[in-house]
Amino acid sequence: MSIVFYCNWPNKKEWIKGLRKKFAKEKIQVWPNIKNRDEINYAIVWKMPHKELKKFKNLKIIFSLGAGVDHLINKKDLPKIPIVRIKDPVMRERMYNYVLCHILNYQLKIFDYLENKKNKRWKERFDILDNNDLNVGILGLGYLGGYIAKLLKKNNYKISGFSRTNKTNKYNFSTYRGSNGLNNFLKKLDIVINLLPNTTATQNFVDAKVLKKMKKNCLLINVGRGSTINEKDLIKHMKKNKNFEAVLDVFKVEPLPKKHGFWNTKNIFITPHSSSITNVDSAIQQIYLNYNVYKKQKKIRNRVNYLQQY
Numbered sequence: 001m002s003i004v005f006y007c008n009w010p011n012k013k014e015w016i017k018g019l020r021k022k023f024a025k026e027k028i029q030v031w032p033n034i035k036n037r038d039e040i041n042y043a044i045v046w047k048m049p050h051k052e053l054k055k056f057k058n059l060k061i062i063f064s065l066g067a068g069v070d071h072l073i074n075k076k077d078l079p080k081i082p083i084v085r086i087k088d089p090v091m092r093e094r095m096y097n098y099v100l101c102h103i104l105n106y107q108l109k110i111f112d113y114l115e116n117k118k119n120k121r122w123k124e125r126f127d128i129l130d131n132n133d134l135n136v137g138i139l140g141l142g143y144l145g146g147y148i149a150k151l152l153k154k155n156n157y158k159i160s161g162f163s164r165t166n167k168t169n170k171y172n173f174s175t176y177r178g179s180n181g182l183n184n185f186l187k188k189l190d191i192v193i194n195l196l197p198n199t200t201a202t203q204n205f206v207d208a209k210v211l212k213k214m215k216k217n218c219l220l221i222n223v224g225r226g227s228t229i230n231e232k233d234l235i236k237h238m239k240k241n242k243n244f245e246a247v248l249d250v251f252k253v254e255p256l257p258k259k260h261g262f263w264n265t266k267n268i269f270i271t272p273h274s275s276s277i278t279n280v281d282s283a284i285q286q287i288y289l290n291y292n293v294y295k296k297q298k299k300i301r302n303r304v305n306y307l308q309q310y
């Protein structure tokens with residue numbers, strides 16, 4: 001029995017060291033140094049090339065190194081074995097911090113002061129927006145979205161949520177479903193936080209029609225997946241609506257190609273898929289726990305639903 005590990009992140013060595021320490025009794029084989037392919041029963045991977053992953057004929061479970069599993073789910077060339085995702089409180093706190101930072105930037109217009117400094121301009125502001133002036137909507141109320149909504153609500157923002165699939169009656173804020181629901185949800189929002197996962201049903205969900213339903217000076221924050229936004233529609237929309245703003249952390253193609261129109265679109269703030277990087281220690285801790293629960297009780301924690309695709 002052994003475990004294969006693959007990721008191409010810059011902190012790969014830290015992962016290998018941490019995994020070897022935690023899984024001290026198990027054999028970790030780090031791709032491409034595979035000694036015995038057939039003895040591998042578990043994979044701990046992020047974006048492993050499928051042609052390599054499918055060579056392990058005795059795999060029982062795949063552990064994704066992140067919250068997202070779109071690198072694994074429903075791929076024709078991969079076996080349909082259980083996939084386990086990370087649900088980490090540290091990751092959702094990171095995501096919350098990122099979102100809050102951009103809400104505050106929008107609210108306090110912090111970037112304007114950078115411009116003012118360049119021009120040695122002392123310009124006081126009196127048009128401050130307070131938390132309860134802002135309608136913030138969360139698109140996608142899963143593990144991350146539900147948490148972000150809860151904390152923002154505690155901080156006095158006016159919160160509402162939209163869920164395509166979840167039951168929405170468990171929240172202490174307004175929630176919406178369906179296409180009528182989406183219209184009512186979007187039309188009052190100052191800030192839309194998109195946390196939709198990448199599934200067949202969410203492709204280009206935020207397109208010209210949906211963008212048109214948002215306020216003209218809305219801030220759209222995308223920390224879900226790039227595939228959920230029609231990127232061409234967004235560029236067109238922002239050219240027409242000069243007060244619309246977007247903060248984008250995820251893209252259809254990553255790294256974002258140099259020629260991509262987003263780079264030159266005014267009012268788009270770009271970060272390189274960094275809103276919620278997996279925390280090595282807490283993730284290893286969780287994978288280890290899930291692994292042991294499976295070994296001892298044959299129960300699979302945080303198992304991904306192949307139908308829902310997350």
Ligand code: GLV
Nearest residue numbers: 065066067068069
């Ligand atoms: C990051 O995008 C993740 O899915 O964890």
